[in-house]
Amino acid sequence: MGQPQQPDQAEAEAGSTGSARTGSGSIGSASTGSGSTGAGKPPLRVGMVGYAFMGAAHSQGWRTAGRVFDLPRTPVMAAICGRDGAAVRAAADRHGWAGAETDWRALIARDDIDLVDICTPGDSHAEIALAALAAGKHVLCEKPLANSVEEAEAMTVAAEEAYGRGQLAMVGFNYRRLPAVALARAMVAEGRLGTLRHVRVTYLQDWLVDPHFPLTWRLRREAAGSGSLGDLGAHIVDLAQYLAGDRLTGVSAMTETFVGERPLPGQSARGLSAVPAEAATGTVTVDDAALFTGRLGRGALASFEATRYATGRKNALRLELNGEHGSLAFDLERLNELSYHDGREPGARAGFRRILVTEPDHPYLDAWWPPGHGLGYEHSFVHQARDLVHAVAEGRRPEPSFADGLQVQRVLAAVEESAGKNSVHTPIAV
Numbered sequence: 001m002g003q004p005q006q007p008d009q010a011e012a013e014a015g016s017t018g019s020a021r022t023g024s025g026s027i028g029s030a031s032t033g034s035g036s037t038g039a040g041k042p043p044l045r046v047g048m049v050g051y052a053f054m055g056a057a058h059s060q061g062w063r064t065a066g067r068v069f070d071l072p073r074t075p076v077m078a079a080i081c082g083r084d085g086a087a088v089r090a091a092a093d094r095h096g097w098a099g100a101e102t103d104w105r106a107l108i109a110r111d112d113i114d115l116v117d118i119c120t121p122g123d124s125h126a127e128i129a130l131a132a133l134a135a136g137k138h139v140l141c142e143k144p145l146a147n148s149v150e151e152a153e154a155m156t157v158a159a160e161e162a163y164g165r166g167q168l169a170m171v172g173f174n175y176r177r178l179p180a181v182a183l184a185r186a187m188v189a190e191g192r193l194g195t196l197r198h199v200r201v202t203y204l205q206d207w208l209v210d211p212h213f214p215l216t217w218r219l220r221r222e223a224a225g226s227g228s229l230g231d232l233g234a235h236i237v238d239l240a241q242y243l244a245g246d247r248l249t250g251v252s253a254m255t256e257t258f259v260g261e262r263p264l265p266g267q268s269a270r271g272l273s274a275v276p277a278e279a280a281t282g283t284v285t286v287d288d289a290a291l292f293t294g295r296l297g298r299g300a301l302a303s304f305e306a307t308r309y310a311t312g313r314k315n316a317l318r319l320e321l322n323g324e325h326g327s328l329a330f331d332l333e334r335l336n337e338l339s340y341h342d343g344r345e346p347g348a349r350a351g352f353r354r355i356l357v358t359e360p361d362h363p364y365l366d367a368w369w370p371p372g373h374g375l376g377y378e379h380s381f382v383h384q385a386r387d388l389v390h391a392v393a394e395g396r397r398p399e400p401s402f403a404d405g406l407q408v409q410r411v412l413a414a415v416e417e418s419a420g421k422n423s424v425h426t427p428i429a430v
């Protein structure tokens, strides 16, 4: 596992070089893609599939990255894709995309797109990514990489072959790009904690506490692959392994589905705030919560909790690493801060101290605001776009790669297997 990438010197840029091509299956627009310009720099023309939650977040990333960071290529928001023509055109205008398509195959077929960004539910990740790689595009794919290990394996094989042709493929574990998380990784790699003993990670949300919340795609196995496990657990498995610079060797797990039947969603149901529209109900086919423990390759113990039933917890991703020399702790709800305890200080003076991660020499921060002027959730997507543009320009394998996404998928599969066998310890396949 690599080191966090450091941002370049900031140099704001303005303007647009968006391409406004309209073709068969395309919906025309007067606007050009917003992205940003860098005079004389080659464009990186992006086509994105999906325009709801992650579509909006990734749009922020592509729109902003080249305006804040001095990038070697200029992201151009060429076209966005969704299945509803009017809605996708409205989304293109709102988020700054030049064109709109109603079929992802048409998006991939366009010769004015270099990179396909997949922001759809997991059931379409493999098909879209495989087609995009076969068509010669770079790919960014949201997490979890796929809905099954088999799909993730096929995607990883295709990504490796594509790398040989100069194409890159990255999976969107965006929390790695938060400055405090990148700093934590750097401090672990510097040896500040010494040998790691524990990694403790929880990801708690509460949007399913209401039993009348409808049966949206996240609650159906055929669409989402798994429940809180793939949705939240994938993030914390990736973060634990990334921060530790190590990998899980096996897990013991419990999962639970607390509400088995839910109202069917209406046509307008969206994301995490859907309202029920029908009296009919359907069966929840995924886990509502997943708890598991595991051992990392160099011996540290790790514990994980992912749930969408933690009443009062909105997006509480918390982690702590304890090592022989010290500890680090992070809380997504205070994302500009990192807590650090140096266990080598005299006991009378030791204690957790708060590092305000807003200094110009902190990861990504030299491009942003003066110290103390904090960043937010959306900046992780700006940094994700920034890092991918650098990787493409340098022809360097991006991290996390599809192979990293596959390994996380294997952990998720082992968690489900263990939970189905009364928590028996289950090795992670390699």
Ligand SMILES: NC(=O)c1ccc[n+]([C@@H]2O[C@H](COP(=O)([O-])OP(=O)(O)OC[C@H]3O[C@@H](n4cnc5c(N)ncnc54)[C@H](O)[C@@H]3O)[C@@H](O)[C@H]2O)c1
Pocket: 049, 050, 051, 052, 053, 054, 055, 081, 082, 083, 104, 119, 120, 121, 122, 124, 142, 143, 144, 172, 173, 174, 230, 231, 270, 271
């Ligand atoms: N990185 C993160 O922090 C994070 C957060 C939330 C979701 N995600 C992941 O992002 C992905 C999307 O989740 P979301 O919350 O944005 O979902 P969403 O329901 O908000 O949006 C899904 C989008 O995909 C579109 N879509 C679905 N099938 C399509 C198809 N066949 N062709 C074209 N468009 C299609 C929908 O119209 C919609 O625009 C999932 O893999 C999810 O796990 C990641």
